[in-house]
Amino acid sequence: MGSPSSSVIVPRMVIGTFISTAIFFPSLYLPILTPYYNWLFNSRIFNCSLFETVEILLLYAIIEPIYTYRFAHNPSLRIDVRPVKSEQISSPKSQKYAGVPVPDIRRSGGYDPLPAGEGRIKSSFLAPTVHRFSWSSPLQITRALPRDVPSSRRIVLELMVAFFLYDTLFFLTHIALHRIPTLRRIHHPHHTHSEINPQVTNQLTMIERLSLILLANFSLNIIGSHVLTRTLFVPIFVYMLVEIHCGMDLEWGYEKIMPFGLGAGCRKHAMHHRLGEGHYQQFFTWWDDGLVAAEQWLKGRK
Numbered sequence: 469m470g471s472p473s474s475s476v477i478v479p480r481m482v483i484g485t486f487i488s489t490a491i492f493f494p495s496l497y498l499p500i501l502t503p504y505y506n507w508l509f510n511s512r513i514f515n516c517s518l519f520e521t522v523e524i525l526l527l528y529a530i531i532e533p534i535y536t537y538r539f540a541h542n543p544s545l546r547i548d549v550r551p552v553k554s555e556q557i558s559s560p561k562s563q564k565y566a567g568v569p570v571p572d573i574r575r576s577g578g579y580d581p582l583p584a585g586e587g588r589i590k591s592s593f594l595a596p597t598v599h600r601f602s603w604s605s606p607l608q609i610t611r612a613l614p615r616d617v618p619s620s621r622r623i624v625l626e627l628m629v630a631f632f633l634y635d636t637l638f639f640l641t642h643i644a645l646h647r648i649p650t651l652r653r654i655h656h657p658h659h660t661h662s663e664i665n666p667q668v669t670n671q672l673t674m675i676e677r678l679s680l681i682l683l684a685n686f687s688l689n690i691i692g693s694h695v696l697t698r699t700l701f702v703p704i705f706v707y708m709l710v711e712i713h714c715g716m717d718l719e720w721g722y723e724k725i726m727p728f729g730l731g732a733g734c735r736k737h738a739m740h741h742r743l744g745e746g747h748y749q750q751f752f753t754w755w756d757d758g759l760v761a762a763e764q765w766l767k768g769r770k
Contacts, residue, residue: 476724483725490620497620505617505696517576517611520702527706528670535666535714545716546663547738566692567614576612578602618694626688626697627704631751633687634705639755641679642748664734664741669713708751712737729753 489496508514516522539546578600645655654675661668672680684705688698708722712734718724723733732749736756740747749756 473719473724475719479720480725480727487624490624492621494619494621498617501620501623501696502617508696508699509613509615514699515610515613517608519611520698523699523702524706527703528710531706531710532666532669535710535716539665539715542716545718547715547717547735565612565614565695565698567616567694568612572612576608576610578608613695616694618696622694623697623700626691626693627701629691630684630687630693630697630701631704633690634684635750635752636755637683637687638680638750639748641683642750643759645676646745646748659741659744661741664713664715664738666710666714668715668741669710712750732756 513519645651654673657673658668658671658676661671684701688701693701711718711722712732714734715738717735721731721733723729723731723735725731730752732747732751732753736747736749736753746760747756748759
């Protein structure tokens with residue numbers, strides 16, 4: 469792989485420095501994180517149970533038009549101009565986060581706080597619960613938030629692990645969507661376009677849309693991520709999701725900023741949309757590279 473262009477060296481150094489200092493010197497960011505999270509904790513908007521849903525919709529409504537405008541006004545950047553063959557291809561139930569006391573979770577769901585010594589309800593935030601309906605509280609309006617302020621080390625490491633887990637789960641799910649006939653019919657509408665463009669990001673069936681949300685939520689929940697990590701995960705996730713579908717060879721594409729060719733980026737995803745196979749990863753290259761190597765090894769043994 470060639471050396472990185474000079475245009476990405478500076479952002480790579482800035483991001484690398486930020487990640488390194490956030491992990492190894494978390495005390496540097498504590499004076500910023502503490503007042504920021506305390507402000508969020510006391511914010512009525514942040515306490516709303518629909519905050520993450522609104523955050524996703526708002527970010528997509530901002531990011532997708534920006535990429536669409538650039539796509540429409542920069543034909544020289546487009547990378548997928550060949551046509552694709554036709555055969556190629558709810559309201560929240562509960563809001564639970566790591567570090568939230570069980571009584572607070574029960575109060576936000578409309579229940580009485582857990583009595584002293586009660587052992588029937590587990591304290592796991594992974595166990596599903598349903599908001600307790602009442603005429604005075606038909607829907608869950610607020611969510612229980614952890615009181616502790618997360619360190620920059622925790623946030624950065626949780627983001628890294630969550631994206632790794634999500635990309636792994638998506639890779640496996642994506643292969644199934646292409647190789648199992650019933651699931652392939654569900655996935656087919658995502659590939660019905662003449663040229664990949666930012667609007668393809670949202671060209672999904674309801675089942676696929678729900679699967680993306682569930683995979684992302686599971687990746688965050690299984691590691692006990694802090695609610696602030698979740699809040700920061702969303703803009704990064706939406707930005708990368710739109711960018712891999714943007715159809716443009718961008719100078720500052722995240723795949724160019726990431727070292728060692730670890731980022732997949734739009735070019736590889738456009739190839740996947742064009743051929744209907746290969747490059748099953750969403751954001752990173754390691755699993756797809758591993759799959760190609762494994763398939764070549766198996767062919768060599770035959």
